[in-house]
Amino acid sequence: MPRIAACLAAAAVLLAGACGLMSPPMALALAVGGTALWTASRLGGFAAAGTLFAAVAASVPWWDRPLPLFWLTVALTLATACSVVGVSLLPGATPSWQVRIRRAFDGVGLAVSIGFALYLLPGTANAAAPAMLIAAGGACMVVVIVLRADPRTRSALWTGGGAALVLVSLGALAELMAAGAGARVLPLAGLPMVAGMAVLRTADGAAVQRREPRHPDQYLASYPLLAAPAAVGVLAALWHLLTVRDFNNEAVVFGLVMVSVLTVREMLVVRDIRRYASRLRVAEAHFRSLVAGATDLTLVLDEQLTVRWQSPAAARLFGLRDEEVIGREFADLIHPEDVADARAVICSVLAGEHEGGPPVLLSAKIRDGAKLWRDTESTISDQRDVPEVGALVVHVRDVGERVHLERALHRLSFIDQLTGLANRPALMRDLLERRRRPGRPGTLLVIDLHGLAEVNDTHGREVGDAVLIEVSRRIRGLVGGEDVPARLAGDEFAVLTGESAVPAYALATRIVAALGEPCRLPGAAVILHTSVGLAELSGGADSDEVLRHADLARQRARQIGRDRVEWYDTDVEIQLHRRMELEHQLLGAAARGELDLAFQPVTGLRDGRPAGVEALLRWRHPQLGTILPGELLPIASSLGITAELDEWVLDEACRHLAGWSGDDDFWLSVNVGPRELLTARFPERVAETLKQYRIRPERLVVEVAETWIAEDVPAIVAALSGLGKLGVRAALDDFGAGQTSLSHLRRLPVDMLKLSPALLAEQAEGSPAVLDVVVSLGRRLGLEIVAKGLETSEQKDRALAAGCAYGQGNVLGRPAPAERMEAYLESHRT
Template sequence: MAPPFHEHIRTRTAVRAAHFVVPAAAVLVLLAGLGGLIAPRVAVAVGVGMSALWAAAMLGLPAVTHHDGRGPVPAGVHDRRAVGLLTAAALSAGVWAVLPLVAPSTSLPVTAVLALAGVLGVAGAMVLPGGAATWPVRFRRVFDGVGLGISLGFAAWLVRPVSAAEMVALPPTLVGATAVSIMIVVLLGVRPHDGPAARCGWGVVVTLAALTVATNLVVLGHAGAALVTLGVPAVVGLAVTAAGGAHRTVGQARPSAEPPGETPGAIPSAPWRDVRATEPNPAGYPLLTIPAGLGLLAAVYHWIVVGSFDTTAVALGFAMVGTLVMRELLAVSDIRRYAGRLRTNEAHFRSLVAGATDLTLVLDERLTIDWQSPASARLFGLADAQVLGRNFRDLLHPDDAANAQAVIEAVLSGDHADGPPALINARIRDGNGVWRDTESTVSDQRGVPEVAALVVHVRDVGERRQLERALHMLHCTDQLTGLANHRALMRDLLAYRRRAGQQGSLLVIGLHGLADINKAHGRDVGDTVLIEVGSRIRSLLGAEDVPARLGGDEFAVLTADGAVLAYALATRLVTLLMEPYHLPGVIVELHTSVGLAELSGGSDSDEVMRHADLARSRARQLGRDRVEWYDTDVEIKLHRRMDLEHQLLNAADNRELDLVFQPVVNLRDKTPVGIEALVRWRHPTLGTILPGEMLPIARAVGIAGELDEWVLDAACRRLADWSTGDDGFWLSVNVAPRELLATGFPDRVAAVLARHGLAPERLVVEVAEPWVAEDVPAVVAALAALRKLGIRAALDDFGAGQASLSHLRRLPVDMLKLDRTLMNAPTEPIVGPAVVEVVVSLGRRLGLEIVAKGLETEEEIDRARAAGCLYGQGFALARPAPAERIEAYLDTHRSERSH
């Protein structure tokens, strides 16, 4: 269970109080000795001994754990080696303080204890956290300390030779001075210098220095006030040592989550460690230079003054020289090892750079290339002679140099100091003279003394750019035709509107017949046709025009031309796309509908596309191979068409369909011989809609067959209701080609006639001549099936299609209804009447009844009668009328005939 917070505060308060109480008591004891209240040796023994025991106890205290609200935080972790050695050194200082009181006339035990304290202090300093981390470093620092002590001792000996009586103090002096020197050298390498570990070590130095001088006093027999006075620095040194060690019980940083001691062979973490000790530069300790120089100066002075050296001086001199030599040998060994490590690192660096996928360049502030990595020849084929000494801009493409210069100047001005490295996208000419797409990062290393330059890492991104372009092509190109797709067209449309000031036009092209080609010949043939369509469209466009495939059978063209030129272009496209497509083993044809919209007519690109598509839809409604120009009327008509398509589906159920009848009369006596049923749609809001508008809608929505059946049934019912008194009076109805060719159509017609009790010969089925040309054999078979049932057939609108005369011999028809264009030809040119006469003459030879349609004037009636037409139909003879009026009309003519 975690201790409460007040206990932690109590522990910290007790520790801080101990820092002041025990050293203060020790100093008071020493002051009492100076005042003569206590014997000097007793004061030293009590004061220093008490401080030594207190310091040992403080160093041996366990680490204190406190809580910061997130969990237990250990205040420190024991470094067992350092703590143990320093504790033993403190206890040795206490033993030294008691020895003069126990054995006042013996110098050997005091010197021995001093030596023991020095050895323990040096050993503890060696393993202090932040100090010497390896044994070679520790060994070198021992030599540095020994050399420092011997050099200073040699200089002191030559300057002031000691007497024979003072020779007894030489051993403790050398021992203490050497230990202090070694510790000073070691502590100079501790990082940080003001950390707890350094303070602990410096406390030991102060204590050993005081004990060394005090040992000299004891050995020489001086145990008075001077000895007591030296006890004060000894107590201070022990207090500092204890304070440095006790620092680990005060709030430290939270340790890492990794448990200590899990790494095999690792040195335990010290409570005072702030940074990890690193091995210093082997040439970075000139500690022997100044002491050796002082020794040399002292030797010169002694030679000049005395003229000779005694044995001790010679021994000290040889020891100093030997230490210096050994230190230099160690330094040479370290330098060689360091140089070997540098060579290894350099080899590793060169191998890494040579095998890198980036080219590294080093530039000075004038952007002159001072160095390039060995990878340059492998990656870019650039030799050093081609690059070194040249300006970096000379390698770049002229179009990219300005941007690169701006980026580098920003780097030189420090704009990228705190951010990521600056990036340059530029093309670089390689050794073969080819421009390569590259991406370079520029790093300012002018503040690094080892570099002091700009470092540029160049990477070849050609494959990536090529992949990006390929992905862009896939993203913006139709894969079948190679034209732009819908996404690319909308992007270019937006660019056109911005660049050309909304000048230009958009054409949307719809193909008709592609689905039939796919069904008849397969999708491969259909894809080949689409490819050819794309090629034909591209062949008519200029360099600034954009052809596109919107998907399926829809294409588009974006042009900068105005509406008039764009209309002319659309007309040429219609003409070109109508031409047959000669494919291997097959010839196919397509038809088109083209919608045109001006870019300025829409508020945005989507609206322009919508306008063009509406115009294309309108062109499709009006027929094939047409070009429609968008305006507001087009949209109104298109919406009307869409509404009618939806409403016509329910027109029959809503009783909105109606029939009107137009008589067919004999041109000689103008009596009615038959009647044609015409459908009308009585729309509740739009009024009467004529067949010219309604029948294309019925074919578009797929109800033309149902509409024809309704007309047939309603017309036959009316004919059965009329009592004409003439079984030869016939009824004609119009039938759509798809309904005529439907399976079972003759049987359905026969069933209607039987239901209303009408003879088959009284029904005439009319088929428009322009539709016959699409599939003549199928129409021949369907009409032949009707003729077997006794139902007559009529070829309507004869003369409006192509090669009309060639159909007459093949089609099993009984009646020929001439198109009104033949009857409306002017009389003065011989061509018009001659054609009518030829047609009528041919029809008579084939045994056909001839009906002249569209007669609107008496002149046209006379012309038809003169040409030999037996029957006529038109406004000049009788207008279409409802069933009730037609019934009255028939009654009137029947009455006239009876009179």
């Protein structure tokens, strides 16, 4: 509203001067001066000040003065200077005074050409010509500065337009004054001035939007001001030559000035071009040095994905020549398997899906100059909005070494470093893949080595590692091409085979046999034992459960004995749970009073009289019932409490023997394990027990199993000799079941042989020679012969016929508690 009110007030003043209500010069001075003061503190303040000077000059009663036009020309000069300076100080117009002078010179060139053209027009060569030239020059400089402003905002355009309109109005005023126009026309000439002031005021209030200025190298300083002045001047000269056919001295001088200005302008433009070209050469050399020494190959693609340029590093990095790449589609360089993914990625870039984000990454194989495929990673940057580029820029990097290293690390992560077999993650991965194959049988074998810890303790870790390598070699030599041998842990291996149950069991048996052969290493010969568990791949809900099943079967095989193969079934898991429960509860069984003894008589086969009894250990479990030695002793051995149980049995058996009345020749036999027998305190412990219960030493018989005597014959001989010195007799139990040689039998200080039931079985099959030879050998060595396991009368008769003096078995007397055994002995003494 203030702007509209000020414009209306200025128009009213001018209208009053035109109507004769006030002096026309006074009306013009008031209108223009008021508007100038209104805009003096704004962007057009300089132009407004110059216009005020012109208005004051015009307000002088010039019709009574001889030189009014001179003062108007001086005022117009001041107005032009103020307008040019004011417009130059607009935001973004010029960065420095050197550039401002250059812009003003550009405007001078345009003004001289236009002034020369106006001068050649008929009737323009009058007293107002200098003022007209000054006004035209000022308007041209203002226009040039505004058009070259950056940012060229609406505010700058309105300001430049207002200043140019004021200057043109002043030039028109000078022309009216030179033509002798009446006083009433003067206020009307002030209307354009007032309009220019209003435009200046309006432009001053417009917001100036800042943006990054353009770099000077993005355009030539001469465009479009080089061709326009020359064209205007040449056209005006040609027109004058055709119409007037004569040039006066002033026109010639004016033309020379124009040519001089244009020549200087052109020289400056040439200098700008050379300077710009020099900067381009420096920038290009810098760019080429960067791309030539870069480790990435740079490609420029158009929107049709055709290669338009490649960096000089292409020959060094990929062996690619320009003629092999430029003009071809980028897809021709990519491996066929990666073309589809590459096109999808590039099309997404062309569609602007990644605008404003980081460069897009593309992984693909690219063919090099040697026709080899290289693993590469490329970053794709959309530079189509950049005028100097206008394309897609692709930076290609060779990542072959990194990919090779990643693959090597991935491969190593699935390989056992010592043996070269697959490790547990690799086995689980292959196991999962096998389970996904429909209709394909498969079996998992878990192999456990026994004795490796002793090898490490005895021979050292290096020998243990050599044993593991030899074991892996043997396993690898037995499996098929599609089977997967693996090492799961320190002494645990596995084999994943596609065979069904029967071939898989046969493979497990071969593995047990192969690993049972001695490993002959430098300085050591190692014998290992194994336990193998098998589980079908289809028997578990997932891979982990299949492995658990096979491991449970392996544990069951280890519990039963060495060098065994066991299949997994539900009973195996039940037995394992039973075993773990028994292991947990056996440690406190003696303190809780759950251990007991059963006694089985040893009877003379000829007279039927009891000659002795064997003490047999029983565990009266409160929930599971009676646990027999066949299950109890392996558990005790695994827990390491066999010696404690043997001591308990010895003490308890002697206590019962001391309480029984009867013949002093009646003897008691107890089973002793290797750990208890080979301890230094065992003979002392036996002597103390016999003394405590006042039992003669010859009434005690210590039984040792034949199966473990061969492992350390000298130690066994020494231990039995120590017992013999006390008067305690020794018996070799289950003779004929093991591998005891005749030479060992001659060395062992035993008094009794208890024959294995297997010898009686062979006798039943029609081979009496073996039983007869064993009995005959024993009698010749002065040993008492006891036939064990007599279940029928026929077996009893065969043992008697073979020459056995004593027998033991259910047909002669079943194992019974101490109370019942005492009654049995009383009833069978006669």
